[in-house]
Amino acid sequence: MSKICGGIFTSHVPGIGKAIAQNLQNDPYWKPFFDGFDPIHRWLAAEKPDVAVVFYNDHGLNFFLDKMPTFAIGAANEYRHEDEGWGIAFARPFQGHADLSWHIIEHVVASEFDPVMCQAMTVDHAVAVPFELCWPGKDAFPTKLIPIAINTVQHPLPSPKRCHDLGKAVGRAIESWGGNEKVVIFGTGGLSHQLEGERAGHINVDYDKFCLRNLAPDPEALLQHDTLDIVELAGSQGVEILNWIAARGALTGSVRELASNYHVPISNTAAATVLLSHSERVLA
Ligand code: DHB
Numbered sequence: 001m002s003k004i005c006g007g008i009f010t011s012h013v014p015g016i017g018k019a020i021a022q023n024l025q026n027d028p029y030w031k032p033f034f035d036g037f038d039p040i041h042r043w044l045a046a047e048k049p050d051v052a053v054v055f056y057n058d059h060g061l062n063f064f065l066d067k068m069p070t071f072a073i074g075a076a077n078e079y080r081h082e083d084e085g086w087g088i089a090f091a092r093p094f095q096g097h098a099d100l101s102w103h104i105i106e107h108v109v110a111s112e113f114d115p116v117m118c119q120a121m122t123v124d125h126a127v128a129v130p131f132e133l134c135w136p137g138k139d140a141f142p143t144k145l146i147p148i149a150i151n152t153v154q155h156p157l158p159s160p161k162r163c164h165d166l167g168k169a170v171g172r173a174i175e176s177w178g179g180n181e182k183v184v185i186f187g188t189g190g191l192s193h194q195l196e197g198e199r200a201g202h203i204n205v206d207y208d209k210f211c212l213r214n215l216a217p218d219p220e221a222l223l224q225h226d227t228l229d230i231v232e233l234a235g236s237q238g239v240e241i242l243n244w245i246a247a248r249g250a251l252t253g254s255v256r257e258l259a260s261n262y263h264v265p266i267s268n269t270a271a272a273t274v275l276l277s278h279s280e281r282v283l284a
């Protein structure tokens with residue numbers, strides 16, 4: 001049976017991608033953020049996951065305001081990053097795992113979710129930046145990608161509970177897959193940030209710390225705020241925490257926090273990185 005070995009939660013600010021392209025990891029502005037990936041690199045080198053299931057939001061590359069699915073699941077054998085306007089385009093392709101994607105889709109539809117199924121899909125900075133952070137260098141990515149896009153852009157957005165429940169369904173799907181892949185779950189985006197309007201630059205350290213404190217031991221605490229509360233608390237893009245809430249839902253067994261890093265600001269964003277290990281529930 002395939003196994004979920006852990007969760008990686010990280011901001012996906014496009015400027016991080018530019019810093020990688022310009023080799024600025026040790027620059028004083030960037031170092032405190034990039035240093036947060038040292039434990040993740042060590043953990044990935046030891047765990048060697050075969051597949052990454054990535055909960056993220058598309059920012060106008062594959063979907064736009066004219067057609068915006070609440071949930072979309074990639075079912076391709078390859079994905080590519082394209083520049084949707086930030087001036088970065090990473091060349092390394094992402095290998096997919098269409099068979100496991102279809103298994104996840106079958107399972108979540110049986111659990112009464114209705115995702116858009118994408119047999120062709122481009123992925124934006126919200127997938128590419130986390131992959132580049134986790135597996136720096138020029139070699140092909142050692143881990144396959146299954147992208148799951150959540151609408152955090154065009155209101156009405158799904159509720160935190162709905163995202164958490166989707167994550168749980170995805171977690172159960174992976175655990176019931178007959179292969180022997182090791183799977184890591186990603187949640188990308190956040191933490192608090194707002195890019196436009198009168199509150200541009202809004203950051204809420206108290207809310208971010210509340211999320212970081214509860215993510216591992218009590219993720220349901222994050223469900224007490226509805227989507228519009230989160231916009232108010234964390235900013236109009238801070239609502240990307242929905243991706244983290246879904247990813248945490250996929251870790252249905254016991255989790256342990258192995259690393260956590262919080263650094264304000266990167267660009268307009270309170271940047272955070274968390275690594276959780278995961279072991280299966282022991283069935284009595
Ligand atoms: C920024 C953050 C994001 O999450 C994003 O998608 C784009 C830009 C920023 O802070 O610059």
Ligand code: FE
Binds near residue numbers: 059189190237240
């Ligand atoms: Fe974003």
